Amino acid sequence: MRVIIKDDKQAVAEWAAQYVAYKINQFKPTAKRPFVLGLPTGSTPLGMYNELIKMFRAGKVSFANVVTFNMDEYIGLAPNHPQSYHYFMQENFFKHIDIKPNNTHILDGLTKNYAKECADFEFEMRRLGGVNLFIGGVGEDGHIAFNEPFSSLRSRTRVKTLTESTIKANSRFFGGDLKKVPTQALTVGIQTIMDAQEVMILATGANKATALKHGIEGAVSHVWTISALQEHPHGIIVCDKDATQALESQTAAYFLEVEKNNF
Numbered sequence: 001m002r003v004i005i006k007d008d009k010q011a012v013a014e015w016a017a018q019y020v021a022y023k024i025n026q027f028k029p030t031a032k033r034p035f036v037l038g039l040p041t042g043s044t045p046l047g048m049y050n051e052l053i054k055m056f057r058a059g060k061v062s063f064a065n066v067v068t069f070n071m072d073e074y075i076g077l078a079p080n081h082p083q084s085y086h087y088f089m090q091e092n093f094f095k096h097i098d099i100k101p102n103n104t105h106i107l108d109g110l111t112k113n114y115a116k117e118c119a120d121f122e123f124e125m126r127r128l129g130g131v132n133l134f135i136g137g138v139g140e141d142g143h144i145a146f147n148e149p150f151s152s153l154r155s156r157t158r159v160k161t162l163t164e165s166t167i168k169a170n171s172r173f174f175g176g177d178l179k180k181v182p183t184q185a186l187t188v189g190i191q192t193i194m195d196a197q198e199v200m201i202l203a204t205g206a207n208k209a210t211a212l213k214h215g216i217e218g219a220v221s222h223v224w225t226i227s228a229l230q231e232h233p234h235g236i237i238v239c240d241k242d243a244t245q246a247l248e249s250q251t252a253a254y255f256l257e258v259e260k261n262n263f
């Protein structure tokens with residue numbers, strides 16, 4: 001696993017955006033052979049989306065031949081609900097770039113048939129040859145997408161019930177009202193993410209320090225689902241210094257040294 005440690009969240013956003021643009025450009029995607037990108041929501045990736053929008057406007061990257069799959073969506077929220085992940089993606093990224101609406105995939109939180117919705121999502125990813133780069137954030141309890149503690153590390157897209165800690169953390173987007181936060185979500189599984197050719201997890205702020213400690217230094221375990229990344233052949237964590245607070249000092253020093261000249 002690579003761990004890229006940057007001074008602050010803006011530097012994380014810039015590094016991540018440049019990496020995404022580099023990967024897309026290097027792939028030289030076409031309509032027939034699109035670059036497949038897995039995308040997260042949450043506050044952490046906002047800076048990266050802003051940087052990617054700037055790069056698009058500057059002509060440094062195009063999303064015309066990029067296909068996206070979002071990690072998750074709340075059950076029960078319509079796409080036009082301001083807290084739905086559909087709305088988030090539209091407002092914070094898609095409407096500012098040249099991506100084709102048909103090339104964006106987000107699970108339908110209003111579906112009547114969860115099993116079919118989830119199976120179709122997985123099928124579509126496979127049909128396109130798999131995800132080239134899956135980007136994620138991480139919850140305070142170490143969850144990636146909505147794979148809460150004790151999610152199977154072999155899980156695939158399915159319904160998950162959110163933990164109290166996640167509902168509490170996410171209530172800030174619902175005016176602090178816990179009762180307004182949906183209790184369930186559709187989410188890709190850990191195995192779905194691990195099937196991607198490359199996985200990049202972003203983490204900023206001291207409230208993610210414990211999750212990073214378990215993810216980087218702990219054992220691979222369903223307790224901290226981010227730890228599954230240790231088994232991925234191309235896993236990258238991009239984090240700021242605050243998020244490394246709980247790491248052993250040798251761990252941070254090792255990654256700062258080994259990555260100092262790398263992109």
Ligand code: GLP
Nearest residue numbers: 040042043044137138139145146
């Ligand atoms: C939610 C999302 C996750 C995200 C996490 C952290 O639970 N389902 O995909 O990584 O929140 O969010 P934030 O980046 O706002 O801390």
